[in-house]
Amino acid sequence: MTAWRMSTEGDFKNRCKTCWLRSHDCYCEHVKQFKNLCNWEIKKDQLIKTQNTIGISLEIDVCIYYHFMEIGRSANTAHLLEAICASKKEDSFPIHCNSAIFGNSKEEEILLDQMRPIDDLHGKRSTEDITVACVMFPSKESITLSTYIDNLMDNLSNQSSNNPSENHKINSKVTLRLVMLDGTYPCSRRQLKHLTKCCTLPGRGYALPLVKLRLDEQKGCQSAITGVMYQPGRDKLCTYQACIMAIQQIVEHIHHLNTIHAENNTTNSHETPLIVLSSSYQHYMTLCKSLLDELDNWIAFILKTKIKFGKSKPKFANKEVLHFTPSESLSKHLGRELFRTPILRN
Secondary structure, eight states: OHHHHHHTSGGGTTBOTTTOSBGGGOOHHHHHHHHHHOOOOOOTTOOOOOTTOOEEEEEEEEEEEEOGGGTTOTTOSHHHHHHHSOSOTTSSOSEEEEEEETTOHHHHHHHHHHTSOGGGSTTOOTTSEEEEEEEEOOSTTOEEHHHHHHHHHHHHHHHHHTOGGGTTOOEEEEEEEEEEEESOHHHHHHHHHHHHHHHTSTTTOOOOOEEEOOOBTTTBOOOTTBTTBOOOSTTOOOHHHHHHHHHHHHHHHHHHHHHHHHHHHTTTOOSSOEEEESSOHHHHHHHHHHHHHHHHHHHHHHHHTTSOOOOOSOOTTOTTOOSOOOOHHHHHHHOGGGOOOOOOOO
16 A cells, blocks of 8 residues: 555645545545445355255455555545445445555465465365455456356365265355456556466466456447546446446356256255355345445546546547447536547548
């Protein structure tokens, strides 16, 4: 956090260290009100224990891997997510969030150890608490989150089958940590290159686990901040939005796996593990929608307080962004006459 400490000195000393806005524009009270409205009845660490079932308790954590140049930027969306999803485990939120800084070797060592393959976790068995981490980045080498979950469940099942005395009686506690690269895309690529290189160093020797969102390859996805900042490509979203969409896709796929498990259970089939989340499927879906709405509220706030003014001119570099325009709520603040869809050059 050296970059942040430097930015809070001199002209920046009046900024809030949580929301990164100036004291008179502090957004922290809004975050507090939002969290108070989210009154989730969450029953943690409750595993469904049956004689012939592999019960896997899965918690979803997020680690914001900041590029140091992002620290202190008022328009950064990742720090808002970090403020909402507290890192303390006693917090009732079903999603927890912490952070690491690009270049902090101690924090990076922890992340790299969590990225090891399941069968390379220093002999840890599936009965123990384990944390597995994957990096969100859209690349050719990345696999979808549903494929990653399938592979993770297969590996855990294989580990349990290697212990005949405990087969089909395992209650594993797994924390899935999504590592979100936070920075401009040139900066994020440098972060990715650094992590990839670290994974190949002596003592490691494994591939960096890369995952991506499942998006329409033709249409892509509209960034929530379109109209405030430029969207550089169809699959390039702000960190906050990409993270919530990732959690949605993870929970949806786990719900699908649990449905299959319930169907198989009627025929005494135990090939698919039962996965127990820290909250129900409905709670997660409602929470994710509320979090996306809160992002919209935050964007409206920074426009209203003139922290950002929005974009009124097209940018020809956005050749892949065909028809994305601001959301209805943002258009009210920007004024429809102020923003026109970028006109693509032939």
